[in-house]
Amino acid sequence: MNISRIIIFIGIITSVISCKPKAQPIDYGSHLCDYCQMTIVDKQFAAEVVTNKGKAYRYDAIECMLRDQKEDVALYLACDYMSQDRLVDATKATFLISENLPSPMGAFLSAFENKADAEKMHKEKDGKLYDWEAIKQYFLEEESE
Numbered sequence: 001m002n003i004s005r006i007i008i009f010i011g012i013i014t015s016v017i018s019c020k021p022k023a024q025p026i027d028y029g030s031h032l033c034d035y036c037q038m039t040i041v042d043k044q045f046a047a048e049v050v051t052n053k054g055k056a057y058r059y060d061a062i063e064c065m066l067r068d069q070k071e072d073v074a075l076y077l078a079c080d081y082m083s084q085d086r087l088v089d090a091t092k093a094t095f096l097i098s099e100n101l102p103s104p105m106g107a108f109l110s111a112f113e114n115k116a117d118a119e120k121m122h123k124e125k126d127g128k129l130y131d132w133e134a135i136k137q138y139f140l141e142e143e144s145e
Contacts, residue, residue: 021074023048023087024056035064036105043085045103045110050075062095063107066139076132078111081121086113094118095135098127109135 026048031040034057040046047065049057052074059065062078076090093111096118103109108127112118122129130138 021050021052021054023050023075023077024058026058026087028085031058033058033060033064035059035068036061038104042104044079044081046079046085046087047090047111048075048077048087049073050077061103061105061107062090062109062111063103063105063139065090066136067143080113080117081110082112082114082117088113091132093132095130095132096122096125096127097130097138098122098125100125100127 026040026046028043029039029041032038033040038060040058040060042060045061047059047062049065049070051070052072057068057070059068065076077087078090078093080086080088088111090111093113094115096110096112097108099108101108101110112121118129
């Protein structure tokens, strides 16, 4: 009887763990942006949203992700500018808007996993740094103008 309870418990835990939403690969040059329908080609600017049900929405630019308000989001991901094709947790990233660092949709927006990398790029390229909450607010205000 205890063995059957253990097996059931392990089965439940395995089901819960396997259902956890995770990043989905972006097929650069093939996937279209779910916001603007452009082909995703620039690895250092791509982004992704994964819902709690595991549906992935891919974007050719971080600004497209920020403009495309999805509900029931489990993960916000952005490519780290320094590693170019590695998706990182956007809610923990530091963002730079610099007119000296163009992005595909013209918002001049880049994401950095490490704040030190963002600060270094800021010194080189000028602009303004944002955390997740501030960059979301920036785009909300931009949309209302």
